Amino acid sequence: MAIDNNGPFDGAGSILSTVGGPSDPTPPESLGATTPESERLLEKVTEDADLAARMPYNEVKPLEYGQAAFTPHRGETRTPDTPLATASTTTEDIASSKLGDGEPDIGANPLNGPLDRVRVDDSNRELTTNQGVKVADNQDSLKIGLRGPTAMEDFIFREKITHFDHERIPERVVHARGAGAHGFFESYQDLSSITRASLFAKPGKRTPVFVRFSTVVGSRGSADTARDVRGFATKFYTDEGVFDLVGNNIPVFFIQDAMKFPDLIHSVKPEPHHEIPQASSAHDTFYDFAGLSPEIFHMLMWLESDRAIPRSYRMMQGFGVHTFRLVNAKGESRFCKFHWTPLAGTHSLVWDEAVKLAGADPDFHRRDLWEAIESGNFPEWELGLQVFTEEQAAAFKLFDVLDPTKIVPEELVPVRPVGRMVLDRNPDNFFAETEQVAFCAAHVVPGIDFTNDPLLQGRIHSYVDTQLTRLGGPNFHEIPINSPVAQVHNNQRDGFHRQAINRGRVNYEPNSLAGGCPFQAGSRGFVSYPQPIEGSKVRGKPELFAEHYGQARLFWKSQTPVEQKHIVEAFRFELTRVQTPAVRERIVAGLVNVDPKLAKAVADQLGIPVPPPLPRVNNTPIPDYPPSPSLSLLARPGRVGIRTRRVAIAVANGVDAAAVRQIHASLLKDGAQPRVVGQHLGEVAAVNGKPLDVEVTFEATPSVMYDAVVLPPGEAAAAALERDGRVLEFLRDQYRHDKPLLVLGAGRQLVAAAGLPVALPNGEPDPGIVVADPGHLNAALVAFKTAVMRHKIYARETDPPRV
Numbered sequence: 001m002a003i004d005n006n007g008p009f010d011g012a013g014s015i016l017s018t019v020g021g022p023s024d025p026t027p028p029e030s031l032g033a034t035t036p037e038s039e040r041l042l043e044k045v046t047e048d049a050d051l052a053a054r055m056p057y058n059e060v061k062p063l064e065y066g067q068a069a070f071t072p073h074r075g076e077t078r079t080p081d082t083p084l085a086t087a088s089t090t091t092e093d094i095a096s097s098k099l100g101d102g103e104p105d106i107g108a109n110p111l112n113g114p115l116d117r118v119r120v121d122d123s124n125r126e127l128t129t130n131q132g133v134k135v136a137d138n139q140d141s142l143k144i145g146l147r148g149p150t151a152m153e154d155f156i157f158r159e160k161i162t163h164f165d166h167e168r169i170p171e172r173v174v175h176a177r178g179a180g181a182h183g184f185f186e187s188y189q190d191l192s193s194i195t196r197a198s199l200f201a202k203p204g205k206r207t208p209v210f211v212r213f214s215t216v217v218g219s220r221g222s223a224d225t226a227r228d229v230r231g232f233a234t235k236f237y238t239d240e241g242v243f244d245l246v247g248n249n250i251p252v253f254f255i256q257d258a259m260k261f262p263d264l265i266h267s268v269k270p271e272p273h274h275e276i277p278q279a280s281s282a283h284d285t286f287y288d289f290a291g292l293s294p295e296i297f298h299m300l301m302w303l304e305s306d307r308a309i310p311r312s313y314r315m316m317q318g319f320g321v322h323t324f325r326l327v328n329a330k331g332e333s334r335f336c337k338f339h340w341t342p343l344a345g346t347h348s349l350v351w352d353e354a355v356k357l358a359g360a361d362p363d364f365h366r367r368d369l370w371e372a373i374e375s376g377n378f379p380e381w382e383l384g385l386q387v388f389t390e391e392q393a394a395a396f397k398l399f400d401v402l403d404p405t406k407i408v409p410e411e412l413v414p415v416r417p418v419g420r421m422v423l424d425r426n427p428d429n430f431f432a433e434t435e436q437v438a439f440c441a442a443h444v445v446p447g448i449d450f451t452n453d454p455l456l457q458g459r460i461h462s463y464v465d466t467q468l469t470r471l472g473g474p475n476f477h478e479i480p481i482n483s484p485v486a487q488v489h490n491n492q493r494d495g496f497h498r499q500a501i502n503r504g505r506v507n508y509e510p511n512s513l514a515g516g517c518p519f520q521a522g523s524r525g526f527v528s529y530p531q532p533i534e535g536s537k538v539r540g541k542p543e544l545f546a547e548h549y550g551q552a553r554l555f556w557k558s559q560t561p562v563e564q565k566h567i568v569e570a571f572r573f574e575l576t577r578v579q580t581p582a583v584r585e586r587i588v589a590g591l592v593n594v595d596p597k598l599a600k601a602v603a604d605q606l607g608i609p610v611p612p613p614l615p616r617v618n619n620t621p622i623p624d625y626p627p628s629p630s631l632s633l634l635a636r637p638g639r640v641g642i643r644t645r646r647v648a649i650a651v652a653n654g655v656d657a658a659a660v661r662q663i664h665a666s667l668l669k670d671g672a673q674p675r676v677v678g679q680h681l682g683e684v685a686a687v688n689g690k691p692l693d694v695e696v697t698f699e700a701t702p703s704v705m706y707d708a709v710v711l712p713p714g715e716a717a718a719a720a721l722e723r724d725g726r727v728l729e730f731l732r733d734q735y736r737h738d739k740p741l742l743v744l745g746a747g748r749q750l751v752a753a754a755g756l757p758v759a760l761p762n763g764e765p766d767p768g769i770v771v772a773d774p775g776h777l778n779a780a781l782v783a784f785k786t787a788v789m790r791h792k793i794y795a796r797e798t799d800p801p802r803v
Contacts, residue, residue, distance in 0.1 A: 069140065098182075185206065258459060710784075728750075
């Protein structure tokens, strides 16, 4: 049933987005589903706009000049009607034992308690120096006469500019580009039979977390959508200390030993003679290293797959990569692999889409995460464990569980769901939280222990070591985002940026002057698993580490035909960018060992003959694993429907406004993010109902920023849009990137003008192009939403593309 013509949802898409804003300053009445989160978001954005509107210009600016400048003046202020207007995020009141109660004392800087103790609010406060001295004038430096030199005594200017000069800290060597959020982990059950880790102690137990997602190779200023591994690092603030599960969205790694990590990163970073290319593995030095390090080929298969260009952080898996130990209270040990599975499903971009997003919105993944949390569509993952004994691990025989270039196939050890993680609060400040958060593979808690994985062993040192430089010294654990919720008591003292003020004169142990405190915890503390070890000192790897191709072949065989096609195209692109023919041929030679058909497909795309297979390190037959369907992205469609999917509704003068409002309301009801997109801001005249206000333009948000598009009815609107080359290119990209389209009435002529086939290459109807008369809108919406839930219509792909 159509919404009446008062437009209660007009402009809602602009509230749900952080790109652009509506033409009409009148806020919508609702964002669709009425939830506390949606009400707060609407209140915040409305009050933000109202507060800004109350200061149309700087009234005191004239007082900065001439004789008036001799008299210090008070800055202009306006008081917001609600604290939300000046909040960093609408989720600031979501509480946990790390975050606090979420209700900081507005206008104060409390220095006790959880993170609330360091949240500073400037409402109704005068400007001061870092020493608390009130600043009379923040517009001008102190001069000797209005045209004279700046006085050296201007300590206010010197403090301000000196702090600014030192605001940046070294970026991470890897994982520099990222985004983070707060949330919680909730255990499904009591796992005390296999681990004493307190976060798994009982059903329903909640542990605060902070999660940081990232790319690996690029600098802080690179784009989110580069082809790359994604970091998936989770900091659990448990009641027995911090546990950092520092993983990736890919379950294996490039190398087998930490000794090779500097070589790997040097090779994949921009080449040192000209610092090119940024955030890309498609260059000579990386593939030179790769072709001479055949253990990399399993990881290469994942890197060239769609896993390396996820649709969002919310739609990718996470893995602990290594084999860890779980230890129970009896000291019994089992091996464990960690798996995060998103409820939103595992979805990806296509390469052309990823490239164009890098230009249109390099913050695409950051923005997506922020918007989802602000709108109350909290991202959620399920944590699963693969648990097995050392005897089971020995019986696998084809691979060594200590080899980080190998997985344990789920057909051998099923993944057991043990809990869920929900991210429900955005950070207040990116630098203080997301940039300063320090993850470390050495941060484990009682019940979780290391194995002899040689890559893991090296990470235990490297992560701590890098923070000493990046965060200025050994006290980085006192930075609020890094501090545990468990009490910290030890005899460590001093160092750069020490904040703790320890009572008494004792800073050693054993002691009597402090009554022996703090005292060691004995069996209540962390106890390393007493694994018996006997052997000679040697530099090398176990025999099973020498098998490099069996699991690469397993991954290839487990992909659907369209995913295999994308892998071939990815190798084609990456190796085409390689300038040295011998380097290119060496990679193809390695692919011969993975799968001869794959190697031939890549060689054909590169215009070279298939080379002989790359010599293997031994003559042991390559294992032939059965396919593992769970390795395909398409095996995990998700459980959230069309929630958070971005849908463009294309409008121009003459559009059927009643139909647009009905479509808009229906999409909002199901949790999507529809936006009214036009050629320019302002009103568009309607043939049925009140005029519509354009929320954003085709120029500001090109096709790649949407998951689907609607072409509503209206003869004049379709005629206007088909004369706009930008609109036609918008539609071609939607089609080329396998996205759904809803085409109503005169929208057909737009499809025809863009040259979009309505049938698949095999002649069957394209399920992603829903064409209907306006009278059948309800049925068309059902079909359209079904297509949006599928994410991509891969059946329409051809190489080269038809459109």
